[in-house]
Amino acid sequence: MNTELIKHPATLVWTLLMIATAISWWLGADGGTVKSLTIPTLTIALIVIAFIKVRFVIHYFMEIRHAPLALRLVCDAWVIGVCVAIIGLYWFAPTS
Amino acid sequence: MVSSSKNHVPGEVGIWVLILGDMVVFGLFFLVFVYYRGFDIELYTQSQKALNQNYGAFNTLLLLASSWFVVMAVESARADHGRRAAKYFGLALLCGSGFSVVKVVEYSEKLAAGLTITSNEFFMYYYIFTGLHFLHVVIGMGVLIFLIVKTRAHTFSRQDMVAVESGASFWHLVDLLWIVLFPLLYLMK
Numbered sequence: 001m002n003t004e005l006i007k008h009p010a011t012l013v014w015t016l017l018m019i020a021t022a023i024s025w026w027l028g029a030d031g032g033t034v035k036s037l038t039i040p041t042l043t044i045a046l047i048v049i050a051f052i053k054v055r056f057v058i059h060y061f062m063e064i065r066h067a068p069l070a071l072r073l074v075c076d077a078w079v080i081g082v083c084v085a086i087i088g089l090y091w092f093a094p095t096s
Numbered sequence: 097m098v099s100s101s102k103n104h105v106p107g108e109v110g111i112w113v114l115i116l117g118d119m120v121v122f123g124l125f126f127l128v129f130v131y132y133r134g135f136d137i138e139l140y141t142q143s144q145k146a147l148n149q150n151y152g153a154f155n156t157l158l159l160l161a162s163s164w165f166v167v168m169a170v171e172s173a174r175a176d177h178g179r180r181a182a183k184y185f186g187l188a189l190l191c192g193s194g195f196s197v198v199k200v201v202e203y204s205e206k207l208a209a210g211l212t213i214t215s216n217e218f219f220m221y222y223y224i225f226t227g228l229h230f231l232h233v234v235i236g237m238g239v240l241i242f243l244i245v246k247t248r249a250h251t252f253s254r255q256d257m258v259a260v261e262s263g264a265s266f267w268h269l270v271d272l273l274w275i276v277l278f279p280l281l282y283l284m285k
Contacts, residue, residue, distance in 0.1 A: 005168055014164040018157060025153040028283030039285045046279040053275045061163050061268045063106045063261075071105060074116065082123040082276075086130050090284070093134025 013060040017053050024049050044087055051083035107262030115269050118232075122225075122273050129221050129280060136217070141285060143218035146211055151202045152282040155195050159271040162191030166240075166264045173247055173260045181247040181260070188267065189240040192233055199230055222281055229273055236270045239263040 024046055027037070037045070058075050059065040065072070105112060133140045169184035206212075206219075213223040243263045246256060 005171055008167065008171060010164060010167040014160060014167075017160050021153060021156045021160065024279060024283065025149065028149060028279065043284045046283050050276050050279045054272050057163065057268055057272045057275065061167055061271070062265050063104070066102060066104050066106075068103050068105065071112065078116075078119050078123060082126060085127055086280075089127060089130040089134060093130075093137065095135060095137050 010060050013056050017056060020049055020053050040091070043090060047083060047086055047090070051079055055079045107265045108258055111262040111265055115265060118269060118273070122229075122276075125221075125225055125228075126276055126280060129225070132217060132221075139216060140218045143216060143222075144282065144284075146206070146209065147222070147282050148202065148205070149282050151198050152278045155198050156274060156278050158191045158195045158198070159274050162188040162195075163268050163271040165191065166267050169243070169247070170260055170264045173252060173257065176252060178247045178249070178252070182244045185240050185244045185247060189237055189244065192237045192240065195233055196230070196237070199226070199233075225277055225281065229270070229277060232270045232273065236267045239266055 027042060028046055055076070058079065064075050067075075165184045165188040169181045169188065172178075172181035172184060211219055213220055240263070243260055246259060252260070
């Protein structure tokens with residue numbers, strides 16, 4: 001291990017991603033019923049957490065924060081577009 | 097340093113065509129899954145109960161760790177520390193192997209319980225999406241082995257660094273896709 005290397009911003013991002021995963025794991029366990037959240041709130045929270053994680057991976061691990069504007073915009077459009085579309089399809093599901 | 101530039105595409109442009117193409121395809125998979133789920137929520141939530149959330153979550157942690165190791169490997173390669181880069185790529189490969197072991201155990205348990213791709217709609221999507229993702233993991237592990245060999249061998253030319261960044265970006269894609277697959281298949285209600 002190299003201490004200079006460990007101070008890289010990706011280390012902090014990685015720590016946050018691990019914590020976010022633990023939160024999702026805890027929230028999702030047993031259907032989340034013990035956390036007194038409604039089912040739609042729980043599911044939307046899980047989806048939003050996932051896409052926040054994805055944006056961190058894209059920007060800090062894939063280094064898109066240093067990429068040309070067009071590539072940054074395409075990646076962010078994917079993150080926001082897919083996240084919003086999933087929540088929309090979930091929310092307006094015919095049998096919900 | 098390369099990463100401080102505001103106009104740096106990590107890796108070859110070609111790898112980004114592949115990555116963005118994969119993101120579009122998997123993006124459609126996610127939407128198709130949530131759309132059809134809406135027509136039979138009962139079936140999807142009942143089927144989901146047969147999945148082991150702990151496997152899914154543990155595999156998320158393994159891929160996140162592997163991605164962090166890959167970032168450390170790329171930074172080491174940039175600093176011209178080839179052997180250190182190879183070591184970090186090796187640790188990422190170890191995490192990828194761990195993911196694979198968990199996946200094989202998980203598939204065997206499901207198959208032993210009689211849950212196959214033809215069991216129902218949920219399991220059809222489960223096997224197709226996780227299977228295609230697993231194919232990415234296997235290809236990614238091949239890439240990591242190539243990068244271990246490459247970084248161990250010698251000091252880097254500009255071209256070698258492009259290969260390192262391309263391979264690293266592909267591995268992060270593998271992580272990214274699983275981050276969404278995990279809540280969709282294992283957790284959402």
